[in-house]
Amino acid sequence: xxxxxxxxxxxxxxxxxxxxxxxxxxxxxxxxxxxxxxxxxxxxxxxxxxxxxxxxxxxxxxxxxxxxxxxxxxxxxxxxxxxxxxxxxxxxxxxxxxxxxxxxxxxxxxxxxxxxxxxxxxxxxxxxxxxxxxxxxxxxxxxxxxxxxxxxxxxxxxxxxxxxxxxxxxxxxxxxxxxxxxxxxxxxxxxxxxxxxxxxxxxxxxxxxxxxxxxxxxxxxxxxxxxxxxxxxxxxxxxxxxxxxxxxxxxxxxxxxxxxxxxxxxxxxxxxxxxxxxxxxxxxxxxxxxxxxxxxxxxxxxxxxxxxxxxxxxxxxxxxxxxxxxxxxxxxxxxxxxxxxxxxxxxxxxxxxxxxxxxxxxxxxxxxxxxxxxxxxxxxxxxxxxxxxxxxxxxxxxxxxxxxxxxxxxxxxxxxxxxxxxxxxxxxxxxxxxxxxxxxxxxxxxxxxxxxxxxxxxxxxxxxxxxxxxxxxxxxxxxxxxxxxxxxxxxxxxxxxxxxxxxxxxxxx
Amino acid sequence: xxxxxxxxxxxxxxxxxxxxxxxxxxxxxxxxxxxxxxxxxxxxxxxxxxxxxxxxxxxxxxxxxxxxxxxxxxxxxxxxxxxxxxxxxxxxxxxxxxxxxxxxxxxxxxxxxxxxxxxxxxxxxxxxxxxxxxxxxxxxxxxxxxxxxxxxxxxxxxxxxxxxxxxxxxxxxxxxxxxxxxxxxxxxx
Numbered sequence: 264x265x266x267x268x269x270x271x272x273x274x275x276x277x278x279x280x281x282x283x284x285x286x287x288x289x290x291x292x293x294x295x296x297x298x299x300x301x302x303x304x305x306x307x308x309x310x311x312x313x314x315x316x317x318x319x320x321x322x323x324x325x326x327x328x329x330x331x332x333x334x335x336x337x338x339x340x341x342x343x344x345x346x347x348x349x350x351x352x353x354x355x356x357x358x359x360x361x362x363x364x365x366x367x368x369x370x371x372x373x374x375x376x377x378x379x380x381x382x383x384x385x386x387x388x389x390x391x392x393x394x395x396x397x398x399x400x401x402x403x404x405x406x407x408x409x410x411x412x413x414x415x416x417x418x419x420x421x422x423x424x425x426x427x428x429x430x431x432x433x434x435x436x437x438x439x440x441x442x443x444x445x446x447x448x449x450x451x452x453x454x455x456x457x458x459x460x461x462x463x464x465x466x467x468x469x470x471x472x473x474x475x476x477x478x479x480x481x482x483x484x485x486x487x488x489x490x491x492x493x494x495x496x497x498x499x500x501x502x503x504x505x506x507x508x509x510x511x512x513x514x515x516x517x518x519x520x521x522x523x524x525x526x527x528x529x530x531x532x533x534x535x536x537x538x539x540x541x542x543x544x545x546x547x548x549x550x551x552x553x554x555x556x557x558x559x560x561x562x563x564x565x566x567x568x569x570x571x572x573x574x575x576x577x578x579x580x581x582x583x584x585x586x587x588x589x590x591x592x593x594x595x596x597x598x599x600x601x602x603x604x605x606x607x608x609x610x611x612x613x614x615x616x617x618x619x620x621x622x623x624x625x626x627x628x629x630x631x632x633x634x635x636x637x638x639x640x641x642x643x644x645x646x647x648x649x650x651x652x653x654x655x656x657x658x659x660x661x662x663x664x665x666x667x668x669x670x671x672x673x674x675x676x677x678x679x680x681x682x683x684x685x686x687x688x689x690x691x692x693x694x695x696x697x698x699x700x701x702x703x704x705x706x707x708x709x710x711x712x713x714x715x716x717x718x719x720x721x722x723x724x725x726x727x728x729x730x731x732x733x734x735x736x737x738x739x740x741x742x743x744x745x746x747x748x749x750x751x752x753x754x755x756x757x758x759x760x761x762x763x764x765x766x767x768x769x770x771x772x
Numbered sequence: 773x774x775x776x777x778x779x780x781x782x783x784x785x786x787x788x789x790x791x792x793x794x795x796x797x798x799x800x801x802x803x804x805x806x807x808x809x810x811x812x813x814x815x816x817x818x819x820x821x822x823x824x825x826x827x828x829x830x831x832x833x834x835x836x837x838x839x840x841x842x843x844x845x846x847x848x849x850x851x852x853x854x855x856x857x858x859x860x861x862x863x864x865x866x867x868x869x870x871x872x873x874x875x876x877x878x879x880x881x882x883x884x885x886x887x888x889x890x891x892x893x894x895x896x897x898x899x900x901x902x903x904x905x906x907x908x909x910x911x912x913x914x915x916x917x918x919x920x921x922x923x924x925x926x927x928x929x930x931x932x933x934x935x936x937x938x939x940x941x942x943x944x945x946x947x948x949x950x951x952x953x954x955x956x957x958x959x960x961x
Binding site for chain 2: 271273274275278280305306309310312313314315316317318319320321324325326327330331333334335337338675688690692699701703705730737739751753
């Protein structure tokens with residue numbers, strides 16, 4: 264080997280990633296070549312410096328303590344994309360926008376409404392940013408106003424009646440010249456006692472309904488998302504899925520209640536290093552109310568083609584001087600020497616209606632929508648197949664002999680195209696409220712005895728490897744079938760019940 | 773093995789939130805630090821952490837251990853999110869890092885480390901990924917190849933190019949004994 268051949272291999276050599284023969288050849292060459300020897304020493308030093316730099320940087324980088332709470336809230340939203348009641352201080356502080364903030368930070372986003380979400384999120388982020396950063400900014404007056412707003416709004420927590428908020432939202436995420444953005448009206452009603460709610464977003468130009476979330480005590484209503492994205496030129500009616508509430512909405516409200524509060528702190532943390540806020544004075548708002556005007560210079564998100572850019576822009580917020588409600592805001596950037604409004608929001612109505620007010624929680628008043636019954640919440644779940652489909656398709660479907668009394672059976676499955684070489688998969692879960700017993704394909708062979716607590720064999724020849732648990736009321740096992748297939752069985756049952764049920768697992772064809 | 777994820781995965785796959793929370797707790801640093809070291813921005817890393825675990829939650833039911841280890845899968849999702857995240861962002865300027873280095877460093881070491889860090893930021897996306905996986909996580913070339921779904925030879929050449937680029941930056945740093953200087957990134961593989 265000569266230098267030219269050796270040098271491309273030196274990094275691999277240092278990392279012990281050369282073959283034994285390459286290694287021997289390199290060593291032989293280097294022993295007689297001062298230049299390559301020096302190169303090795305230099306590269307080794309650089310590697311050490313890179314490691315050191317990465318280690319030191321990473322040592323200080325840890326996820327936010329709120330990361331799990333944020334994620335959990337998002338997961339809850341994904342499971343049921345219905346907004347929670349607007350009872351938190353955040354929503355009162357920024358009525359009409361809180362839903363967007365919720366969507367942005369609590370993750371009520373699906374791919375199908377991503378485009379519009381991005382737009383709204385831009386606005387929401389900027390608004391949320393402004394709200395929270397101002398609280399920490401140095402100018403005394405701005406800080407005082409924000410502190411007052413925070414205190415007053417936190418204390419404003421009505422528990423009866425119907426919270427009614429109507430907002431107008433202008434979105435121009437690409438910072439196009441004036442008036443090329445989209446204006447939407449978001450109207451929400453929230454029954455503070457029953458938890459019923461409805462949020463309807465319409466295009467202000469043509470009145471078309473573009474998204475809906477609602478709950479009427481019996482059903483939840485979820486629109487398919489804003490398929491038209493920023494434009495609403497499509498004449499197709501919006502599809503709204505109606506799903507029984509007991510199927511669609513287990514435990515969601517409670518989780519979101521706490522997560523919104525936690526999220527508020529998270530937003531605060533995110534904006535901690537934002538620039539200062541200026542107090543510009545007082546103005547008369549369009550409905551005659553007097554407002555404080557706060558303005559800050561900060562990074563805002565705008566869309567440039569399909570990419571997000573983060574120019575420095577201006578956020579202006581208007582607070583009622585008496586109630587400290589946030590009545591509106593505006594986000595702008597400078598482009599070609601002009602100030603272009605990227606978004607603005609105005610609160611048109613913010614009131615608590617009497618509890619007996621008649622509100623069409625079931626959306627029966629909406630025009631131009633197509634209400635579709637989705638009794639199993641299928642539109643938001645992975646593919647579910649019937650038992651017959653499983654038996655017809657799976658080569659070795661292991662299941663319980665029968666569905667136990669009081670339990671339901673749900674099967675999800677994926678059968679790759681023949682010849683794709685990918686394994687098939689199914690998961691059969693027998694469920695009764697919080698209890699369940701689940702059987703699924705599990706491809707990995709049983710080989711690691713460290714986490715096997717007990718091995719036993721069922722009467723029909725299934726070898727069960729019960730796994731060591733890490734706390735909680737759980738039993739799980741890997742199972743080897745006589746055909747050589749590996750299954751996984753997981754249950755909320757204690758081990759003895761688990762074993763009794765496992766005896767009932769059979770090859771179902 | 774106390775931290776074996778299989779029992780947790782099994783339970784999370786059937787919808788157990790506590791197990792998913794435990795998985796998150798066990799692997800959040802893997803995702804977050806990878807994202808931070810790749811993107812150089814904590815807020816972006818927070819975003820990626822959320823996105824990755826949302827994706828994990830969505831796809832966990834179809835996770836198949838026959839196709840590779842859980843961590844391989846997790847690294848791959850994370851790197852892919854980072855690459856997409858970067859692609860979407862304006863690359864006109866390298867974002868300033870939010871980190872504050874402590875004063876425990878002598879000036880020279882601080883400058884060198886800062887130069888290295890900024891130089892890593894300026895590597896191509898693909899080179900950064902191999903640098904982080906190899907030099908921070910100390911993964912083997914074979915693991916890196918599996919995560920990135922590239923041939924072993926490509927891992928070698930990317931790392932070779934990356935390291936030599938970084939060496940040049942350090943040499944320039946030494947020559948100027950000042951701040952990080954502009955550099956040319958070699959042809960991206």
